[in-house]
Amino acid sequence: MKQRCYLGALGIVNALGHGTDEVARRLFEGDTGGMVLEDGWLPAGAARVGRARAALPGIPATLADQASRCNQLALAALAQIRSEIEAALGKYGRRRIGVVIGTSATGIAEGEAAVAALKAGGALPAGYRYAQQEMGAPALFLARHLGLAGPAYAVSTACTSSAKAFVSARKLLDQGLCDAVLVGGVDALCRLTICGFSALESTSAEVSQPMSRNRRGINIGEGAALFLMSGTASAVELLGAGESSDAHHISAPHPEGLGAEAAMRAALKDAGLAAEAVDYLNLHATATPKNDEMESRAVARVFAGGVPASGTKPMTGHTLGAAGAIELAFCWLALRDGRLPPHVWDGEADPALPRLDLVARERRFARPAARVCMSNSFAFGGSNACLLAGDAR
Secondary structure, rough: OOOEEEEEEEEEEOOOOEEEHHHHHHHHHHOOOOOOEEEEOOOOOEEEOOOOOOOOOOHHHHHHHOOHHHHHHHHHHOOOHHHHHHHHHHHHHHHEEEEEEOOOOHHHHHHOOOOOOOHHOOOOOOOOHHHHHHHOHHHHHHHHHHOOOOEEEOEEEEEHHHHHHHHHHHHHOOOOOOOOOEEEEEOOOOHHHHHHHOOOOOOOOOOOOOOEOOOOOOEEEEEEEEEEEEOOOOOOEEEEEEEEOOOOOOOOOOOOOHHHHEEEEEEHHOOOHHHHHOEEEEEEOOOOOHHHHHHHHHHHOOOOOOEEEEOHHHHEOOOHHHHHHHHHHHHHHHHOEEEEEOOOOOOOEEOOOOEEOOOOOOOEOOOOOOOEEEEEEEEEEHHHEEEEEEEEO
């Protein structure tokens, strides 16, 4: 029998704010104020980015070899759930708590600064260490900081990274390897990702417009969301997960969204639910022409009867490896507060896309209990992951 997994505590920081209450308030208001136009990201001009505005904690001196903005974001989220983690340590012990983190850029910004210093002065900065930008750095950093001795590793599959981290964390619980897992995602802004997506002609200098006829591309963001997942019952349960890999193209999604559809159906099957049981869908909705086209088609097939849906990236930017965890966190906040995240856009529907039930401001769940939320994450190479969270059964 599959282990039941609960999402008992959440720490979050991104362009919307710091902590569940501030993030929730701005999320449900549809606040895009954290999306700022900044110089210095692109060789030819400014980029609109979702910058985390909160003051971030410093890296402890004992962990200076892993100092990075990415790990500072992780620390900011961790601090919000530190008491729950300490309680879990007392209950389970250090060897029975794991760490699984999804990320895609880790400390690349520190690597960029080091290379610039080397080019300008002929030497790397004294404080630079390659460990700052290793892919597994956030998970190992958090494990060292907390003194944990359970499994600790990162998942890096581009924009599905932290969604897949929940699948991996659930397996640790299901197989009896851990009693609790610190799971989530973190990514920080860096020129590599912003220039890379710009080179693919996938970015927009304006706030993104998902599902609009005027959509031009994504904005890149940063942030972290960390959950304490365990078998201890709490208000929100991870009900199911689905993955697929259609491998259609290295960067373009399958035009009909066959892999996306397969992942959504796999998540429903895993949870033992019909599509009609889903009360809200957080779309991947990058506002790139091809992604929104394929996702809308896949959603229209899976949810033939309709489902309230929204894309929340205009408020945070696309947080890449952290997106799956942050957008699952928005589902967690929706279940906590009874409100649905609005779809922020210009309201000009693309007539070439299937019409979706896009959430307007102030909308609430249609039913008071047994509510279910789905969160979609899609990535380069046809990597697809969907998560289902809902009121504990």
